[in-house]
Amino acid sequence: MSWPFFSLAKSRRVKPINFNLGDVSISVEATAEHGMATIWDADILIWAASQIVEARDRGRSTSRLMATTPHAILTFVDRGVSLRDYERLKAALDRLQSTTVATTIRQPQQRRRHRFSWINEWKERLDACGRPLGIEMILPDWFYEGVLDQALVLTIDRDYFALSGGLERWLYRIVRKHGGRQVGGWSFDLSHLYLKSGVLSPRKQFAFALRDIVRRQPLPGYRLKLEIALGRERLAFAALPRDPFDVAMRRVGNKAVDK
Numbered sequence: 115m116s117w118p119f120f121s122l123a124k125s126r127r128v129k130p131i132n133f134n135l136g137d138v139s140i141s142v143e144a145t146a147e148h149g150m151a152t153i154w155d156a157d158i159l160i161w162a163a164s165q166i167v168e169a170r171d172r173g174r175s176t177s178r179l180m181a182t183t184p185h186a187i188l189t190f191v192d193r194g195v196s197l198r199d200y201e202r203l204k205a206a207l208d209r210l211q212s213t214t215v216a217t218t219i220r221q222p223q224q225r226r227r228h229r230f231s232w233i234n235e236w237k238e239r240l241d242a243c244g245r246p247l248g249i250e251m252i253l254p255d256w257f258y259e260g261v262l263d264q265a266l267v268l269t270i271d272r273d274y275f276a277l278s279g280g281l282e283r284w285l286y287r288i289v290r291k292h293g294g295r296q297v298g299g300w301s302f303d304l305s306h307l308y309l310k311s312g313v314l315s316p317r318k319q320f321a322f323a324l325r326d327i328v329r330r331q332p333l334p335g336y337r338l339k340l341e342i343a344l345g346r347e348r349l350a351f352a353a354l355p356r357d358p359f360d361v362a363m364r365r366v367g368n369k370a371v372d373k
């Protein structure tokens with residue numbers, strides 16, 4: 115969830131992401147025609163993962179081939195269902211298919227890299243009269259196997275889809291993975307976060323944007339703060355106490371509303 119796999123910008127990005135830290139190597143490349151897959155495009159993968167996990171938990175067979183409708187995906191990720199939203203969805207599918215990733219993550223031999231696209235292929239299904247029936251997509255092995263490994267899947271708050279900034283969406287992924295529900299929370303050096311984000315903006319601009327996020331506190335379920343440790347600025351985060359009624363409502367797909 116927290117590695118630099120996606121562009122965090124809404125503007126088109128073509129410049130590759132090249133990240134190396136210890137045994138982890140990630141290279142993300144985009145085409146000039148479509149640009150790099152964004153963290154908003156990754157909502158489609160979140161939908162796909164949710165469908166695979168639900169089917170597995172109910173004892174149904176799962177597959178890398180998935181058939182659905184644009185309406186099902188758009189409503190799941192809290193988007194509109196207008197013609198414009200449908201066109202944006204297809205553009206997102208194009209970016210996911212054309213963006214290539216090469217990584218050593220989850221490779222038994224660290225010198226060997228797995229190369230894939232976020233979607234191997236996708237197509238629109240039409241009836242005999244040319245009316246749309248839905249879409250089909252084939253997921254890559256790397257993603258599919260990771261979803262089936264229960265240790266690699268974390269639930270996310272439904273309010274995640276309302277986050278409008280790429281950096282705050284990526285920070286939520288960082289916080290969700292490392293902060294979890296630990297009482298003491300977690301913290302990261304800002305320089306490390308900047309490196310791990312893969313953004314093109316200068317470090318000072320990154321730090322400014324991060325401080326604004328801390329001021330606004332938009333991440334659902336977590337509290338952020340900046341602190342100084344050994345002369346270096348760090349982002350600390352911890353889970354907020356959860357209301358039992360809200361938790362129960364979310365389990366059945368509803369959101370508790372304060373009155």
